Amino acid sequence: MSDKNSGLDTLKDIRQMMERSSRFISLSGLSGIAAGICALIGAWFAFDIIISSSGHRDYNNYYPDIISLKQFMEYKLFRIALFTLIAAFILALIFTWIKSKKNNVPIWGTSSKRLLWNMAVPLVAGGFFLLRMIQLGYFGMIAPGCLIFYGIALINASKYTLGEVRYLGYCQVILGLINCWFLGYGLYFWTIGFGVLHIIYGVMMWWKYERKS
16 A cells, blocks of 8 residues: 555656646746736826826827827836836746745746747737837727737746636636727726736635645
8 A cells, every 4th residue: 555655656746847847837826916916006097197187087089199109108108007017027026936946946947938938929929019009099909909919928828837827818818809899998908907817816826826835
């Protein structure tokens, strides 16, 4: 009986080693929670700016005189989005580094490189697509475009990290597609996708993988 248990333990150890070598499993649920909180804070500032400047909640009419990409980047909403992205990335990196150190797993390796590459391709393509939309004045496509391409990036990268990431990606894509028919409510969808869904996902991952430790 003891030999059988020993064999099962050995197989379990081998499986864990193979998983660590092929998947980046150091993503922390706290990273998702932190990213979601940053998104909610950024959305709160954005709502305040839109309402105080235009008197309504439809940001499609917030850029009436934009004629170039440079002008768009000078608006407060763009700066809020940029600062939100930077803050979320830094916090996610910190929590991931802490988990990697706790699990004695290097944060930078073959699996993490594959993860970043598979995320980068859809994100970069989506970034150029949205820049062109901005140049053409289709500002209502910014929020759904961000959600759709971000969701595709998560689905594409889920092969090299926790499998649950793909479900977050599916939700982002679906939310972005729905937003395409409600363009005047892009900031609401953006808040749900990057804020609420990230927090829900982060809590679930923390409860499943990190609560015991």
